[in-house]
Amino acid sequence: MKITKKTVGPLAISLSLALSSCTGLPSSGPSASAISSASSERAAPYVLIPVTATTLSLMSTADPEKLSATFGSGRQQSASLIGIGDIVMVSIWEASDNGLFSNGTGGKSGGTQIPEQPVGTDGMISVPYAGQVRAAGRTPRQVKLDIEKALTRMAVEPQVLVHVSKNVANTVTVTGEVAQSGLVSLSPRASRLLDVIALAGGPRSESQALAVQVTRGSRSQTIALEKLISDPRENIFVQPNDIVALIRQPRSFTVFGAAMANSSVQFDEPELYLNQALAKVGGLSDERADAKGVFIYRTEQASAVARIAPGRTYAGAGPFVNVIYQIDLKDPNGFFLLKSFRVQNRDLIYIANSSLAEIRKFSTLVSTTAAPVAQAAAIGSVVNNLATK
Template structure:
């Protein structure tokens, strides 16, 4: 009877160990895929899921020349502002002078008061109507929309020729709605800012609106012109004069606060969403902010950065890619092997982008340790039974 019990116990122990060893890949807890899993799972038969790119000096050179969003590239507007034109809704004033007294717009001569009379008359301010016109006495409705003040002066003078005494006309725009830009978002005073004749750049308009409220390194400038909208980092606009382009009437400038962060995950000292706290950081700085690699868990050869890249970058990294498509972002996994001392220099040149995911895989020995722990949990009761049996025997 006792021999039967011992045999059964030994069979159960062997079976438990076999189950633990064969099923460890699916039952063991973990923080994510291993180094080999990340590479192996990049594609299925006939289907590519993402690109795996090993970080080296060639990759750094390609990423340095990537095309970032640019006001200059999209709008090509690095020129002085054109002379403003009158538009619907603008306020226009008209002043008319005549060469002599007693005309349509001048007072008559009063000899007993030794006065030659006023030779000018100012028409009350008018708002340009929806038809794009204003009214001028003895000239009728004059179309002014889409014309400069000098052009309107000539038109009114010609309309009054033969009616007034050698008329001279001066057109002013006390308030202009059509020659303004809208500034909103993270500014001190959101407003409609009128453009000057000299021309106003992006930074001029932001300053007129009271400046930004958020930190410069967390602010993006979004310019909407017509049907196109482009967003550029505030740090780039302030540092690169070419991006500080001239504004155009009816532009909409929105300042957006978007803190720059990355996510640290896996065998790092800190698993969290971590802010840059700077204009930009490198991969080595990101690893330091994440608490470095855990000595007892991490695989130095399995440092990954998960990111979505545009087609142009993916094709430069891998000309034979099968998943890059126009106007779409492609998932790319960058891999760094920190077992190679030279990779420490590479890590300093690799720039982390907003919303990147930094992942460090577990070392293979970590999974082996977990297997042994599972085996110990399963075999413990059986071993205790065998010991008790031996004692009784």
């Protein structure tokens, strides 16, 4: 085919169409302006929250990973109370050799020991000549006094000892990544969370990858083991029937966009801050990154969002809300915010491309599109010259 000015014309038109469609350039994600404009829509699927010092202060008070906030930091229920299923042993002494329970050796005898028995579902135990005695929900001393009172008219100055030989009701179930799963009896002095983990033999793997899940009734909360160790306030008192599970839970965050590396990164630190997280992937790309567009994607509890951003509306309803936090590094204070913004497990960090990067990308497209056109025009000129000779 002979290339002439007529064939070059349509190519020029195609080039102009390519120039007018620069907004359709391939990109690693939305621009900062696109995220901001979408968040202002009435039915936006997420809440955009600019990060400020005030925001960070509110976020710290609404930290979802707080056992003390979920279960309280008060002391445990008394572990000295007898419960249903506990194995109880009753021993009885008398002051006379000829008493109801004496064995002919007087007060120096070892007394009469009633065989061990479990506390029934009705909360009662059975004692000869005293009948049914309520034990559940009472201390051994209270049960002792009741038995002595019941035997006063039949025995000679009876002295009673009540002992819980096997504690079943006042126990905590400890399972998961511990040396020995099972029931751990609570002591009357009150047991804390780390106490029962230690009584179960402690963790059987590195603590950096473990989380502790506490379940009490219908409530459940999980915290990183290292955070539990480092923060004494989270070492709460356990309660009877609690379930404590050590779970292998490697934590990670993901980085996309104009960073030096796009990847998923695992971390062991009990508290990882955003400046440290960005350093793990080499930081922002100087050539591509929009310093105003550092975004953290996260799903938050609706109650936390109401506290952090009161009055904000979002699409859908339920206990959780999609949130995008934005940090502006054009503001000199932004770097202080990086040092205070805590990264959570499964966070997605997105660095938007700058408009200058889009211009560079468009320039590359122009050059790669225009070069064949210019080359074709040059070839056409040479062919025309040869044809006229």
